[in-house]
Each structure stands twice: as C-alpha cells, then as structure tokens.
Amino acid sequence: MAHETPGDDFAYDLRFQVVKVMNQLVMVIRLCQGAQNAWDMLSDEQSQKHTTTGSGDLNDLLGGGIHCKEVTEIGGVPGVGKTQLGIQLAINVQIPVEYGGLGGKAVYIDTEGSFMVERVYQIAEGCIRDILEHFPHSHEKSSSGQKQLQPEHFLVDIYYFRICSYTEQIAVINYLEKFLGEHKDVRIVVIDSVTFHFRQDFEDLALRTRVLSGLSLKLMKIAKTYNLAVVLLNQVTTKFTEGSFQLTLALGDSWSHSCANRVILYWNGNERYACLDKSPSLPVASAPYAVTGKGIRDDLHTNLREVDATEQATIVFLYLNMWHIIHSQINTVIREKQLQGGQLPIGMDNS
C-alpha cells in the first residue's frame, strides 16, 4: 500500500483513536442521561428538513421530526393528544432558523373546532420559554428578519381555516395550491381532522372514495411541490372484521395508501405512546410522550432510567480521566509506531 508520507498514516491512527474514545464517552453519557433532548437535536444539520415535535423521543421515533415533502397521518382515540400535537407542530415550524428551526409559517385547517386559541397561546409561550432557556444570549427584541419571540407573533403566522362540511374541505384543499403559491413561507399544513366530515352517510360510497383519493393525491402533490410537511390528523373507529370489533383508523382503506408515514397515538395505562406504524425508511417502533402545560414534551417518568452504580462510576471515571485516557492512547500509538520502526513526525516524541 502506498502512503503519501509516514505522517499521514500516523495522524490517521491518532485521530481515529481520539475519535473512538470521544464517541464512547459521549455514548455512555447519553445512555445515562436518557434519549437526546429535543433541543440538542435542533443543532443537527438535518433539522432543516424536519419540524420538531417538542419531544426528543418522538423526534427519534420519526427520524428527526415531521419530514417536509411527505404526508404524515397521525391517528388516535379522542383525548390522546392529536390536536395538541397538531398545534405544537404549527408552532414549532415557526422556530427561527438561528435556533435550529425551519422559520416557516403554518396552515391549520380545522374541521372540528378543536383549535382553541388560548391553548395555542399557551403552547407558543412554552416554546418561547424553551428557546430562551437554551439560547440564553438571545433577546426578545428582533433584529432585521428575525422573528420576534412573542406569542402573538407565533399566532399571527398560523393561517387558520375553519371548515364546516365536506364541500368546504374540498374547496379549501383545492384553494391551497393557489394560496401556497402566494405564501411561499408556509412549511407545514395540518388538517384536524381529515375524515370527520366524510363519516356521515354518503348515498354514493364510490363517490366518497373518489373524492378522498383525489384529496389525498392533491395533498401529496402539495407536499412535494412546495417542500412542506402535510400532517393529517385522523380519528379511530371500531371496525367489524373477522367476527370481532377492532380499532382502526377511520376510512383507512380509502386513505392509507397515500400517506408516506403513519403514527398511531395510544394509551398504555395512564401514559401516552406513539407508534410509528408506516414509514418509507424507519422501522416500526414506539415512544412515550407527554402533554404538558407547555405542549408536547418528553415523558419524564419513563426517561428516568435507573442508572446503576457501575454505570455511574464509569461515567465519572471517564469524565475525570478523559484527557489522561486520550493522552495514553496517543502514547500507545506512538509506541506502536516506534516498534514498527516507522518515523515519527517532527515534534511527536515524548512531548
């Protein structure tokens, strides 16, 4: 094998060793702290294409958050938090770019009347409090182009449509293309909920299926064309199949093929869980989450993992001895090189 200079080889080994130790250290610390905090994730480059849900565990489940250019269906029983999550996403999409968010606006199509402004205000306040906590040097005063960190500014950047019938729902989705062409800063469209008005009696069921397919195709096209996330909240129903009643998502057959991602929210005892049921790239998995006064957050009760004494001791040892460990790794590499009879780069011997 040819190497440029002996130094390259050496430097590569050294870097490799240091990186290995650092990675192990970070891994152990993370293991003991629990899953990555949602705010830590925002510093990743990938965050530009996702909207954070407010819960690190949920973000992990979804591969970073709700993806732009894709349609995500979120279903669950009444009261489990669908609307809460929808509102949280409509707020979080607005997190300015300098804080790791998309800095976009939201379209919220409310078909059921669950959008309670006082709650949206509360969630906006919670989001702003978290921003200020994680970026303590930011100010509430805005500089040019920066969004003011006030709840009112978050509210005003949600384009809210209230629709009362399925014809209005069709009209507004048809109108969206024109609207989004005029408002290019929208990065998320939430429909809460997408099937409510279609669950009445339709004389012509074939018509209903055609209409729903047409709507779902349109929404997929919108997501891709305007590079935004489409989130469809759906209700749960009992379906009589094979002699028993089972819980499924409403109108699933007409709908299910058009959503790239599907998340089911459910209760496990007294705790809320989300299950990623369908995804183009991620495995089926579950994660807990909580609905707090500030909005959707991690479920802290399940995150307080029991760190046993050995793990704790290891962390402390590693942390205190980090430099010593790196230094000794360097020495190991140096010794190996010397044994091999290779040349050390200038200045590397014993210093």
Next chain:
Amino acid sequence: MRPPGPTVPSAASSSSYSQREPRPENPLLLLPSSRVTKLSLGCPLLDRLLSGGLPAASVTEIAGESATGKTQLCLQLALLAPQSPLSASSLFLYSDLPFPLHRLRRLAPKSRPDILDHVLVAAAHSPTDLLSLLARAQRLLANPGRSPHRLPIRLILLDSVASLFRADFDASPADLRRRSALFFQISAKLKELAYRHQCVVVVTNQVMDVVEGDAGNTVAWSSGRRVSPALGIAWANCVNTRLFLTREVDGDGASGGARRRMKVAFAPHLPDRSCEFVIRRDGVFGVEPAER
C-alpha cells in the same frame, strides 16, 4: 379518469358559504379578549375547573349516571345565559320526556320573571327529528330580527343524546354503522351552528357499564360501577370537550350523602383535573375538598 365532482349537499347548509373563496382567519382575533367566548357556570370553582366556563364555537358533553346533575346543570345554564356577558337566549332540546318545567321554574330567580321568555324548548323524538329541529334552529339563528324582543340564541342544550338512540337500533354491525353516520351528521350540524353563530353547545350523555378494556380517559368509577359514556368511541369523536360527572358513595355515610365529582375527561384547552360539587336547591355548585 374522470375528476371527482362532489354532489350538491341535500341540506341547504353551507352552499352559500362554499361558493366564496376560502379565507384564512387570524388566530389573534380569536383571542378571548376580542369577544365573549365563555359561558360561566355561575360558580367560581367550577369556572376555574373549566378555565372560565363553557367555550363557544365548541361542543361540550356532560356525561354521567342518572341523577348526577346533568339536567340540573343544563337548566342552570339556560337561566344564566341571559344574565351573563353572553346575554343570550337558549334553545333546550330534550329527548327525555317530559321537560322538567317544574324544576326550571324553581331555579328561576325571583327578580327576573321574564327570564323564562329566553328559554326555548323543543322535544326531539328521534335522530331524524333532531336533525330537522336543528335545520329550523339554523333558520332561527340566521334571522334574529324576526323576534326582536328576545335575546339572540347563543346556547344550545341537548338533553340527552343517548335517549335518542335507545330505540330503533340493535347491535348488528349494519345498524351500528347507521347509528355512527347519524352521530357525525348531528355533530357536524351542531358544530356548524356553534361556529357560525358563536354558540355554546352542551350535550348530555348517559353511561354504560364496561367490564374490561384499558382505562385512558373515558372510564371512571361511579356509584361503585366502572362506567364509560354511552354511544362508544364513535360519539366520543364527535365532541370537543367531555366532562364526566361521577358519584362516590361514602363508606361511612357521615356526611349523609354521596361525593360528587366533575372531571375533565378530555378537552383541547384544559388539563385533566377534577372538582367536587354538590347539588343544592338553587343549583349545582363546586366545593373545596375539605368542605362538605
């Protein structure tokens, strides 16, 4: 492939609205400071439980066993509406016959003999009956000028939705589907009225026993039974807020009565919490836990 075209809806509900281009609303304008959006229950403790009272443009369900205070609360609300900042008449749709006129008269304040003028009542004998009543209500709400001596209707009460579905439906899958479709039709109508005219809508519901199944937020203990609101998950999808009234029978019976609790089962704007209350001659009032 033929592009999908919706049929014109038979009920002349929203045809005029959907011909206009959709326009987004500014959520800032929907903030409570901009308009009166809550109907107080007349008791500060219960109002605190509900963050101010029952919200307008929203359907609130009050579920509970019989004699837990549902009808009493409805009557109380009908009498409070004209006196509250909402300043409204109420439309009381009842399916539990007969209408409790005697109780209403007793609850009415002596200082306002005209208050019963602001309570409109109508009997609903079946789901289709209710739908035609709601269509009439829509015309009434759209033309307030017709009856200038009466306050505009901004409170709609339905007592109770479960009684409407007792007859005519057995447990076969086809009938359950038919029943569910009616739930959504009724709910869509109520929500449309609530939104277009900024009404407070209250629907009462009965409970049924549940033997097993996960807890979540829809099961509670009442009078020693494990119960859940009637009409299942389909109807649960049709309401915005669910309040659960329960009754705990006191073991020692020292206080001479049952402890009653109003619990927020789910609501888009409220945390899960509960409050004790009592039913007195003059109405339903919250009490502090220490008080009895």
